[in-house]
């Protein structure tokens with residue numbers, strides 16, 4: 001406690017950007033944060049409302065902060081040093097072209113999940129000049145709304161519904177849909193099973209989800225994850241696949257012929273998920289790689305007859 005007060009007080013007395021950068025970096029490093037240099041610049045940029053490049057420039061030019069800014073940097077550094085996620089400290093998480101509002105109670109969207117959005121949009125096919133009518137999709141377990149919003153904005157011709165059952169995540173979802181939905185994203189508060197129960201059979205073109213998929217025994221190493229990401233966002237049964245099994249069944253009924261189901265998952269789960277999808281009546285089950293080159297996405301297509309099969313190897 002004494003240390004924290006000292007960090008804040010010390011930082012609030014230092015007004016040179018360069019000295020602040022160094023001290024913030026040292027405090028974050030002492031707290032065990034890996035990339036403390038990058039995080040120090042991101043923290044300063046977030047608090048000051050400028051870019052990382054601008055932080056570096058002000059540092060080089062010997063610029064100073066106001067006392068108020070220095071106090072805010074001190075408070076933010078103390079929170080980050082207690083291992084609150086940087087996104088919670090700053091109140092925003094970058095995702096595709098958006099700065100999503102995040103905070104306690106909502107899963108922080110990860111950069112890798114941008115690959116889920118890109119793959120979903122590619123599988124739907126995208127022809128902005130097409131005169132074909134609007135498509136319909138749902139994002140199951142929407143959290144901050146990152147995936148629903150990303151798909152709607154990138155595709156341009158799909159109406160998405162963001163489904164979320166967590167009352168802690170709900171205000172963040174509402175705020176982000178309001179800010180970035182452009183009227184193309186609806187929200188549904190409640191359990192996924194209840195949401196699917198009101199979807200007319202065969203009516204959807206897309207079901208996309210970054211569901212809970214961590215096996216019960218795999219406690220994440222990162223303190224930020226296990227202390228600040230909600231448990232219901234992470235775990236789903238012994239092998240982590242309980243939610244995906246149910247999702248496959250619900251989606252099989254809700255998707256139109258040719259409709260796409262795509263989920264994010266751990267890199268070891270692709271083969272099992274392809275089998276789950278095939279058993280639920282999907283065809284063309286295939287595992288894809290995320291931005292980091294790991295097998296993190298599996299998709300499949302709703303068959304005409306409901307008979308599954310056709311297990312494809314990983315798509316590079």
Ligand SMILES: C[S@@+](CC[C@H](N)C(=O)[O-])C[C@H]1O[C@@H](n2cnc3c(N)ncnc32)[C@H](O)[C@@H]1O
Pocket residue numbers: 107108109110113140141142143144145146147163164165166169190191192193209210211212230232233234
């Ligand atoms: C891994 S997080 C993903 C959040 C967001 N889609 C993203 O990618 O950042 C999973 C989300 O699913 C929600 N969730 C878990 N089980 C659910 C259920 N049965 N019905 C609706 N939402 C659920 C959690 O509350 C959490 O927000």
